[in-house]
Amino acid sequence: MHAYRTHTCGELRKSQVGETVKLSGWLHRRRDHGGVMFIDLRDHYGLTQIVFNPGAPGFETVERLRTESVICLEGQVVARDAGLVNENLDTGEIEVVAGAVDVLSEAAELPLPVFGEPDYPEDIRLKHRYLDLRRETLHKNMILRSKVITSLRNRMVAEGFTEYQTPILTASSPEGARDFLVPSRIHPGEFYALPQAPQQFKQLLMVSGFDRYFQIAPCFRDEDARADRSPGEFYQLDVEMSFVTQEDVFNAIEPVLRGVFEEFADWDGKGRTVPDEPFVHIPFAEAMLKYGSDKPDLRNPIIICDVSDIATREDVTLGVFRKIVDGGGIVRAIPAPATADQPRSFFDKMDAWAKKEMQAPGLGYIRFVDEDGKLTGTGPIAKFFAPEALAALADKAGVKAGDALFFSAGDQTAAVKLAGAARTRIGEELGLIEPGIFRFCWIVDFPMYEWDEDNKKVDFSHNPFSMPQGGMEKLLAADTVEKQLDIKAYQYDIVCNGIELSSGAIRNHRPELMLKAFELAGYGPDVVEEKFGGMLNAFRYGAPPHGGIAPGVDRIVMLLAEVENLRDVILFPMNQQARDLLMGAPSPVDDRQLKELNIRLAPQVKA
Numbered sequence: 001m002h003a004y005r006t007h008t009c010g011e012l013r014k015s016q017v018g019e020t021v022k023l024s025g026w027l028h029r030r031r032d033h034g035g036v037m038f039i040d041l042r043d044h045y046g047l048t049q050i051v052f053n054p055g056a057p058g059f060e061t062v063e064r065l066r067t068e069s070v071i072c073l074e075g076q077v078v079a080r081d082a083g084l085v086n087e088n089l090d091t092g093e094i095e096v097v098a099g100a101v102d103v104l105s106e107a108a109e110l111p112l113p114v115f116g117e118p119d120y121p122e123d124i125r126l127k128h129r130y131l132d133l134r135r136e137t138l139h140k141n142m143i144l145r146s147k148v149i150t151s152l153r154n155r156m157v158a159e160g161f162t163e164y165q166t167p168i169l170t171a172s173s174p175e176g177a178r179d180f181l182v183p184s185r186i187h188p189g190e191f192y193a194l195p196q197a198p199q200q201f202k203q204l205l206m207v208s209g210f211d212r213y214f215q216i217a218p219c220f221r222d223e224d225a226r227a228d229r230s231p232g233e234f235y236q237l238d239v240e241m242s243f244v245t246q247e248d249v250f251n252a253i254e255p256v257l258r259g260v261f262e263e264f265a266d267w268d269g270k271g272r273t274v275p276d277e278p279f280v281h282i283p284f285a286e287a288m289l290k291y292g293s294d295k296p297d298l299r300n301p302i303i304i305c306d307v308s309d310i311a312t313r314e315d316v317t318l319g320v321f322r323k324i325v326d327g328g329g330i331v332r333a334i335p336a337p338a339t340a341d342q343p344r345s346f347f348d349k350m351d352a353w354a355k356k357e358m359q360a361p362g363l364g365y366i367r368f369v370d371e372d373g374k375l376t377g378t379g380p381i382a383k384f385f386a387p388e389a390l391a392a393l394a395d396k397a398g399v400k401a402g403d404a405l406f407f408s409a410g411d412q413t414a415a416v417k418l419a420g421a422a423r424t425r426i427g428e429e430l431g432l433i434e435p436g437i438f439r440f441c442w443i444v445d446f447p448m449y450e451w452d453e454d455n456k457k458v459d460f461s462h463n464p465f466s467m468p469q470g471g472m473e474k475l476l477a478a479d480t481v482e483k484q485l486d487i488k489a490y491q492y493d494i495v496c497n498g499i500e501l502s503s504g505a506i507r508n509h510r511p512e513l514m515l516k517a518f519e520l521a522g523y524g525p526d527v528v529e530e531k532f533g534g535m536l537n538a539f540r541y542g543a544p545p546h547g548g549i550a551p552g553v554d555r556i557v558m559l560l561a562e563v564e565n566l567r568d569v570i571l572f573p574m575n576q577q578a579r580d581l582l583m584g585a586p587s588p589v590d591d592r593q594l595k596e597l598n599i600r601l602a603p604q605v606k607a
Contacts, residue, residue: 001022001074002022004022004024004072004104005022005023005024005072006021006022006023007021007022007023008023008043008044008045008046009023009025009041009042009043009045009046009047009048009091010043010045010046010047010048010090010091011045011046011091012048012077012091012094012096013090013091013093013094014079014093014094016077016094017077017078017079017094018076018077018078019076019077020074020075020076020077021074021075021076021077021096022072022073022074023041023043023048023050023072023073023075023096024043024070024071024072024073024104025041025042025043025048025070025071026041026042026043026067026068026069026070026114026134027039027040027041027042027062027065027066027067027068027069027070027071027107028040028041028042028047028067028068028114028115029067029115030062030063030067035054036051036052036053036054037051037052037059037062037063038050038051038052038095039052039062041071041073042134044139046089046090046091047089047091048091048094048095048096049080049086049089049091049094049095049096050073050075050095050096050097050098051075051078051095051096051097051098052098053097056097056098056099057098057099057100057101058073058098058099058100058101061101061103062098062101065103065106065107066106066107066108066109066110067107067110067113067114067115068107068110068114068131068134069103069105069106069107070103070104070105070107071101071102071103071104072101072102072104073096073098073099073100073101073102074098074099074100075096075097075098075099076096076097076099077094077095077096078094078095078096078097079093079094080092080093080094080095110131111124111127111128111131112124112125112128112131112132114131114134114135117135117136117137122567122575123575123581126567126573126574126575126580126581126582127581127582128582129571129572129582130582133571138568140268141557141561141563141568141569142569142571144264144267144557144560144561144569145553145557145569147264147267148260148264148553148556148557148560149216149235149553151259151260151263151264152216152237152256152260152553152556153216155255155256155259155260156214156237156239156256159212159252159255159256160212161212161213161214161239162210162212162213162214163213163214163215163216164205164210164213164214164215165215166195166198166201166202166205166215166217167195167201168194168195168218169182169192169193169194170192170193170194170195170201171192171193171534172191172193173193173195173196173199173200173531173532177196177221177222177223178221178222178223179193179194179196179220179221179222180193180194180220180221180222180232181193182194183597183598183599184597185596185597185598188597188598189598194220195217195219195220196219196220196221197217197219197236197238197550198215198217198219198238199465200532200534200535202215202238202239202240202548203240203465203507203509203535203546203548204534204535204538205240206240206241206242206543206544206546207535207538207539207541207542207543207544210242211241211242211243212240212241212242212252213238213239213240213241213548214237214238214239214240215237215238216235216236216237216238216553217235217236217237217238217550218233218234218235219233219234219235219236220232220233221233221234222578224576224578225574225575225576225577225578228499228555228558228566229566230554230566230567230570230573230574231574231576231578232574232578234552234553234554234566235552235553235554236502236550236551236552236553237256237502237550237551237552237553238548238550239252239253239504239548239549239550239551240546240547240548241546241547241548242544242545242546243544243545243546244506244545244546244547245506245547246444246490246492246506246547248547249492249504249506249547249548249549250279250442250492253494253549253551254278254279254440257440257494257496257501257551257556258274258279258440260556261274261438261496261556261559261560262274264560265438265560267560270436270562271436272436272437272438273436273437273438274437274438274440275437275438275439279440279441279442279494280298280440280441280442281441281442281444282296282441282442282443282444283443283444283445284443284444284445284446284447284488285445287443288416288420289304289305289306290303290304290305291303291304291420291423292304292332292334292408292416292417292418292419292420292421292422292423293420293498294443294446294493294495294500295443295493295495295498295499295500296441296443296495296498297424297427297433297439297497297498298439298440298441298497299433299434299435299437299439299497299498300423300424300427300432300433300434300498301337301427301432301434302334302335302336302337302423302426302427302432303335303398304332304333304334304419304420304423305332305333305396305397305398306330306331306332306333307331307332307333307393307396307397307407308325308329308330308331310331310389310392310393310396311324311325311331311409312325312326313389313392315385315386315388315389316384316385316386316389317384318381318384318385320409321407321409324409324410328411328412329409329410329411329412329415330409330410330411330412330415330416331407331408331409331415332407332408332409332415332416332419333393333396333397333405333406333407334405334406334407334408334419334422334423334426335397335398335399335403335404335405336365336403336404336405336406336426336430337399337403337430337432338402338403338430339367339403339404339430340367340368340369340378340401340402340403340404341402342404346429347365347367347379347404350363350365350406350422350425350426350429351363351365353425354418354422357421358417358418358421360408360410360414360418361410363406363407363408363418363422364379364380364381364406364407364409365379365380365381365404365405365406365407366378366379366381366382366385366390366393366404366405366407367379367382367404368390368394368399368400368401368402368403368404368405369401369402370401370402374387375387375390375391375394375400375401376390377390379404381407393405406422406426408422424498438496438497438559439496439497440494440495440496441494441495442492442493442494442495443492443493443494443495444491444492445469445488446461446462446488446489446491446492446493447461447462447485447486447487447488447489448460448461448462448466448468448469448484448487448488448489448491448517449461449484449485449487449520449521450485451481451485457521457522458481458484458485458520458521458522459521459522460521462489462491462503462505463489463491463503463505464517464518464521465505465507465508465514466489466490466491466505466506466507466508467489467490467505467506467507467508467509467513467547468487468488468489468490468508468513468517469487469488469489469490470487470488471513472510472512472513472516474487475487475513475516475517475520476516478520484520489505490505490506490547491503491504491505492504492505492549494549494551496559497559499555499558499559500555501551501552501555501556501559502549502550502551502552503549503550504547504548504549504550505547505548506545506546506547507545507546507547507548509539509543509544509545509546510539510543511536511539511540514528514536514539515528515536554566554569554570557569
């Protein structure tokens with residue numbers, strides 16, 4: 001017999017009744033029923049109920065042990081009585097009557113419990129992550145993550161892609177976030193950087209004559225934590241393809257993501273599905289209009305519309321709307337279906353939310369009602385709209401008697417943001433979010449440039465290496481700010497249930513076109529040569545048209561696991577202050593190490 005186990009704790013079935021077995025695992029839970037002691041023994045694979053009869057070898061030993069102690073025991077498999085079968089356990093039809101017990105590792109008093117998974121402060125959970133990971137929910141999330149990565153890898157290979165590894169130590173690159181810098185001992189005063197993404201390397205692979213590349217790539221960015229962004233490091237399915245159009249990238253990646261979500265949508269038996277239909281393509285401008293976001297949640301049926309033209313009609317006397325539109329702002333209307341009969345408190349709560357959470361002046365509304373067969377409006381601002389204007393609003397917004405409209409007005413950025421947030425809030429408040437489904441879309445036709453209000457200049461809005469739609473001709477014709485902001489790029493995002501999984505682009509592979517694109521953003525050729533000279537020079541020796549994408553592995557697993565925080569799908573995450581509480585990183589280093597690296601620390605400046 002094996003030294004530790006003949007079976008795992010999730011393996012025994014009724015067919016093994018009568019066998020003598022050996023099991024090893026953690027003492028998960030202990031119960032005393034009239035002198036007979038029951039324990040649940042747990043390992044990676046599951047739970048088995050163990051019975052200790054009074055006087056049995058090991059009874060007293062196990063009775064004194066704390067939970068989470070590791071034990072090894074021998075015993076006989078017996079069938080449970082019909083009324084005692086546990087349908088929630090794979091091993092629920094049997095139990096093991098214990099004989100000899102060997103204590104492999106005795107647990108001290110626990111800083112947090114494993115059984116029951118009660119809420120516990122995050123700092124304690126992260127400091128003792130090895131205990132946190134023993135909890136069933138978190139343990140299953142990590143197994144799911146591993147299976148998802150295996151599935152992604154297999155599906156990419158089946159699609160004709162080859163996996164390559166790119167460097168971890170590289171040069172600093174301005175990709176939108178701060179680099180993690182690594183001092184060089186051999187080259188005093190110089191630094192490597194950890195890659196924010198393998199962007200330049202994967203493009204250089206295409207220039208090197210490779211074709212369909214992928215990698216489950218670690219990426220490093222020194223940025224603040226969010227619920228959907230882990231500080232420090234994350235993983236992405238990094239992809240690049242040669243001789244492709246935007247549609248070719250979609251056609252290659254869509255089956256991979258669809259397949260993974262179909263495979264794991266119902267991994268926990270909750271019945272989630274993926275619609276059997278192509279991922280819809282939504283231009284950026286349309287997404288911002290209809291959904292108030294470039295990451296729309298298509299499970300929410302509410303569609304926003306622009307009513308700036310109606311707000312400035314002669315039969316509308318609401319001066320604040322007219323003033324906003326005349327000043328270059330906009331008015332957006334957000335439908336709230338079947339809310340006309342909601343109490344006043346519903347509307348007041350929405351207005352208070354807009355003021356507090358969104359720092360907005362407020363959220364005006366009109367309730368549409370039927371009075372003797374005629375559509376009329378009620379609410380604080382309804383009186384400012386003539387009947388014909390109300391009818392025009394209802395027609396444009398697609399609402400009817402019994403519905404309501406909320407209004408977001410202001411400069412374009414603020415009004416769009418509020419409208420998008422209000423759409424989400426209303427959908428949640430009214431229970432309109434379609435449950436148990438994953439809805440995908442591609443967001444396309446992103447603007448190449450945006451206005452940088454702080455520096456009063458045009459700058460890149462997305463990936464600076466993207467191919468502009470219209471090519472050199474479009475760039476040369478962009479002799480005004482308005483024309484520059486009108487240029488679109490072959491850039492795209494893939495979004496699922498309001499979560500951006502990835503950005504991607506068809507790359508700008510022509511040196512002269514790249515230099516011109518950077519010139520419009522205010523970067524001279526000397527800057528481009530200094531920052532991206534390696535890639536630019538490579539393009540001068542023959543570069544194929546190429547494009548790619550990089551879906552975030554952490555976010556894919558987060559969606560499938562139905563958790564709201566990435567830390568619940570990452571084995572050893574940092575906290576929100578980018579600290580690893582388990583290993584104590586970051587930490588000071590001694591003077592000897594600093595001297596080897598030719599580094600002297602500056603005095604700390606007190607805040």
